[in-house]
Amino acid sequence: MNLKTKLIGGVIAVAAMIFLFGSVFIVREGEYKVVLKFGEAVRIQDTPGMSFKIPFVESVTSLPKYQMIYDSNPTPILTKDKKPIQVDNYAVWKITDPESFLRTAQTVKSGEERIDAAVYNTVRRKLSEIEYGDIISENPKRGNLNEQITEEVAGLLMRDNYGIEIVDVRIKRTDLPDSNKQSVFKRMISDRQAIAARYLSEGDEESKKVRAKADRSAKELMAEAESKAKMIVAEGEREAARIYNESYGKDPEFYELYRTLESYKTTLHGEPVIMFPIDSPYTSILLGE
Template structure:
């Protein structure tokens, strides 16, 4: 009886082990690759419970979602032979899990292949563009990113690694530390030369404007003085005509009027005047 119970227990345990070894669960966002003696024979993508041969088959897991790989900064020569450090990232996913397992075996192995393809493409593309264009033109940078993405995607598709390249982007382009100071000094010198040229052009334009203004002012003053002299001459001429006309109508009254005007000027501020009593001037003052 005891032996029978023992056999039943062993049988149940064996069935449990066999059942557990034959089942596997696929989660959302992952591939399950079934391997038979290390060789990939099928891929399960849909989430849920699945079965395999116990002891003969085993499974490995790969991500189904998009991944981001950031490359280490690499030094590249531009078209004008300037060394720059390029830092970029790649968005990718596994498109064929069985091919991926057979060729690169792991995510780290796939990232290594991507890193090599991206570096080669970035080096080739940036060697066709000058440094100033790379750092100053966003449109050109965008075009380069698109070209690199297509180039890397074609290269990995040709090698049939079972991966899909979604996007490759250059994050940063910088100068190596050993070159920064000399480039900065040259940039400062260039900016100082430009500033000096602008100042020189400004001074020259200022002199032109000042000279033109002075010439215009001189011409205006000369014209104003000429007009003033003409107006004064015309006024004096008109006054002479008026005086002559008035004098001709009544010379005696005109003499009296002029004499009275002279009294108004002479007797201002109570002056002391000494004149001969017999003079006409004194007679008029005395009412004689």
């Protein structure tokens, strides 16, 4: 074999190797390999492993298959009650149709710009319909903002056929500009103090009602008890009178003596000086006659 033959063989071998290496590409886990022919996508490879293309005619570009997070910069938005707030949010997204994505957005950066615009417009419109107090208080009447925004942004990108799926959009933080914070905080404190004063007033009024009801019940119980006590005393006096009458009827002389002795106890209480006629029956009994 002469030198010329060897040279031709070497060139052929090198060309074969170039052709071989130029026709092979590797698909890795978590990525799409898009085969382009003259700049147009002709097929998508998403199964990990080795694949082939036509060298010098077809080229390959990679796109991520996994979920990505786009963290937007804080943006100023005006609420329904004209409060300027800074909104910070993020979006979870992924490419589901590489061919449509390459035809519209083309690059990941461009896709994130489309997402940013859709999220900003949706968040601005949604928050402009809600007052600031309802935003920070998580008022259940307005529903779940994150779910509503996610649904609308996903619909916008699907409508324009970007080949993008929006998995989730979340508002991380809604904050007031520094120039507005103090005035809003003071107003919030004043509102809370007014609410506290109203609660205290209502509590005081309720306390007075409870006390008045208790006093009225106590007076009614005392009146009822006094009435029952008078009835009992009257009944006792009647019973005593009956017993006295029965005793007097059985032995009038003894009863008269008993009444006289009782009168002595009253008359002689405190050892007073009393003058009685000597022939008085009252004196006779005192003298033991």
